[in-house]
Amino acid sequence: MKDARPCSIADTLALVGEKYALLVLREVFLGVRRFDRIARNTGAPRDVLTARLRRLVDAGILEKVAYSERPRRFEYRPTDAGRDLHPVLLTLMAWGDRHLTDEPPTVIEHSCGATLRPVVVCGCCGEEARGDTLTPHVRAPGWTTAGPVGA
């Protein structure tokens, strides 16, 4: 991946794009924070889960907190940075609910009383951010929207 376009999407996926990583976060957001439960609910092999948890902790997305000293037991909680990933899960879930199933396995209730239908809007004007209202500007040196300069 060395010659690829510099990009925050790629950088983010380098942390949470590995298999099971986002499912681990889903469980944590659902309140499931212990190793065994996360392993069962995601289906992740235990060694993979160990690696993912370590990576997410190193990245500052989760924190490992002892909830018992004797025996020593830990739980994994989202940090502020981890909580900021919630929108990613909401948009992924919304896409699957719309395009992959008729019966959403999980629905989310918003505090307004309605079932959540997540919409991405412009933080400035509040209008929905649809593709045809967006214009990307590539700032990375040596790159344009189309690709590397002089290629």
Next chain:
Amino acid sequence: MKDARPCSIADTLALVGEKYALLVLREVFLGVRRFDRIARNTGAPRDVLTARLRRLVDAGILEKVAYSERPRRFEYRPTDAGRDLHPVLLTLMAWGDRHLTDEPPTVIEHSCGATLRPVVVCGCCGEEARGDTLTPHVRAPGWTTAGPVGA
């Protein structure tokens, strides 16, 4: 993954969670739609790219369109379902921009004139969908928020 929680996030990731899949979509949204350019800009090995494109086409996320008959050449365009994945990329980018870098490699201008700051809101009331305003309800038979029943 057979015993895992049924979940639209997992189902969506089964389609777009493999390495490079979302980067391919990023390029397509940037207007880069030909095999060679996508390969260069994402850094994906060509045979991996072949596999990802086929999968995305099969899933109805991209469509393969001939733009030249002689020689036969193709480009990949997002379908309506593909365009619905744009919010996923926007939220991933927003997280990386906030937590991983000071200088976003790409900024997006919204039609309102401002630089886009993507926010996920409730489609009903328009309020920001923060974790503490959300209550999940698991509908999948045999499952609760905490895990499978009787486990």
Next chain:
DNA sequence: TGGAGTGAGTTGGAAAACTGGACCTTCACT
């Protein structure tokens, strides 16, 4: 004291996915 159970991993080997490069085909240009 003895045995079962739980939580959080580690270990080892087979299977799958990824990597980088070479190769192929069809056409256009010179």
Next chain:
DNA sequence: AGTGAAGGTCCAGTTTTCCAACTCACTCCA
């Protein structure tokens, strides 16, 4: 005839992932 581009395919080698089994430390119960 030679070169180059587009769009792939093929292959050998490496890295990841998968899965079951195993460990270790401790708790609970009789």
